[in-house]
Amino acid sequence: MKSVSLASMQTNTPLRVLLHGANGRMGQALLRLSSSREDLQVVGAVSRKVGQRVIDGVSQFAAGELGGTPDSDVVIDFSLPEAFDALLAHCVEHGRPLVTGTTGLSDAQQAALDAAATRIPVLWATNFSLGVAVLVDMVERAARALPGWDCDIVEQHHVRKLDAPSGTALTLGEAATRGGATPRYASLRAGDIVGEHTVQFATLGERIELIHRATDRDIFARGALHAAAWLARQPAGRYRIADALG
Numbered sequence: 716m717k718s719v720s721l722a723s724m725q726t727n728t729p730l731r732v733l734l735h736g737a738n739g740r741m742g743q744a745l746l747r748l749s750s751s752r753e754d755l756q757v758v759g760a761v762s763r764k765v766g767q768r769v770i771d772g773v774s775q776f777a778a779g780e781l782g783g784t785p786d787s788d789v790v791i792d793f794s795l796p797e798a799f800d801a802l803l804a805h806c807v808e809h810g811r812p813l814v815t816g817t818t819g820l821s822d823a824q825q826a827a828l829d830a831a832a833t834r835i836p837v838l839w840a841t842n843f844s845l846g847v848a849v850l851v852d853m854v855e856r857a858a859r860a861l862p863g864w865d866c867d868i869v870e871q872h873h874v875r876k877l878d879a880p881s882g883t884a885l886t887l888g889e890a891a892t893r894g895g896a897t898p899r900y901a902s903l904r905a906g907d908i909v910g911e912h913t914v915q916f917a918t919l920g921e922r923i924e925l926i927h928r929a930t931d932r933d934i935f936a937r938g939a940l941h942a943a944a945w946l947a948r949q950p951a952g953r954y955r956i957a958d959a960l961g
């Protein structure tokens with residue numbers, strides 16, 4: 716059963732999606748889930764090396780071949796920081812809205828996103844799940860209500876994750892800081908853990924643990940596809956996942 720967003724119903728023309736990082740764990744989830752959406756069509760798949768995986772009916776491009784990719788209405792990126800600069804420049808040059816979930820970006824790359832947002836719509840989120848969006852709000856509220864309590868953020872991921880702390884942990888830490896806490900971080904890398912984040916507030920005699928456990932990467936992919944369908948119809952600017960979730 717294909718789902719159709721209201722936006723595409725208004726135009727009846729699928730939004731053309733360029734997928735950057737298509738060979739990766741997230742790229743493969745995005746490819747699989749996009750095929751069940753009538754309002755989105757992946758028209759190009761970019762990864763470091765072409766031909767590693769069979770991607771039925773989608774043109775594949777290697778790193779450095781962005782200039783040869785077909786026109787698209789929105790770009791979705793889940794790659795690595797090393798790949799990000801060329802992709803962002805491509806999106807700005809061709810006026811393509813960008814949804815990106817790539818974490819571990821430098822301050823300079825964040826500044827480049829701000830600059831790009833004067834020309835195109837950009838949405839960067841460290842976590843595209845609804846549960847984490849709710850957790851971020853809970854953490855800020857808890858920090859504000861618990862002045863002086865210790866705040867520790869522990870994140871666990873699969874052994875192939877390159878960055879630490881996770882982007883989500885840093886986002887949760889920013890929320891705790893907005894609430895007046897001073898978060899500390901710890902990271903574990905084990906097995907095939909999709910993503911687990913624990914925010915603990917502790918004081919003498921008691922503690923609170925707020926936990927999000929991701930068990931399927933599809934939650935991130937569904938959120939990114941939703942954000943892409945939404946962002947494609949926004950004016951230039953920098954947007955957050957909360958804007959897309961309404």
Ligand SMILES: NC(=O)C1=CN([C@@H]2O[C@H](COP(=O)(O)OP(=O)(O)OC[C@H]3O[C@@H](n4cnc5c(N)ncnc54)[C@H](OP(=O)(O)O)[C@@H]3O)[C@@H](O)[C@H]2O)C=CC1
Binds near residue numbers: 737
């Ligand atoms: N915001 C969110 O909700 C989520 C964010 N993430 C983040 O997304 C990113 C990707 O995660 P994941 O999919 O697990 O990682 P993978 O390592 O599985 O995939 C990375 C992808 O990027 C491609 N790539 C690497 N370098 C280049 C380059 N120079 N040019 C083009 N493509 C390149 C790889 O190509 P190839 O395979 O050919 O080497 C691969 O397709 C990470 O930063 C992760 O933290 C992950 C999950 C959720």
Ligand SMILES: O=C(O)C1=N[C@H](C(=O)O)C[C@H](O)C1
Binds near residue numbers: 881884
């Ligand atoms: O690399 C991953 O897998 C994930 N990365 C994101 C992060 O760095 O927070 C989101 C999610 O936890 C999975």
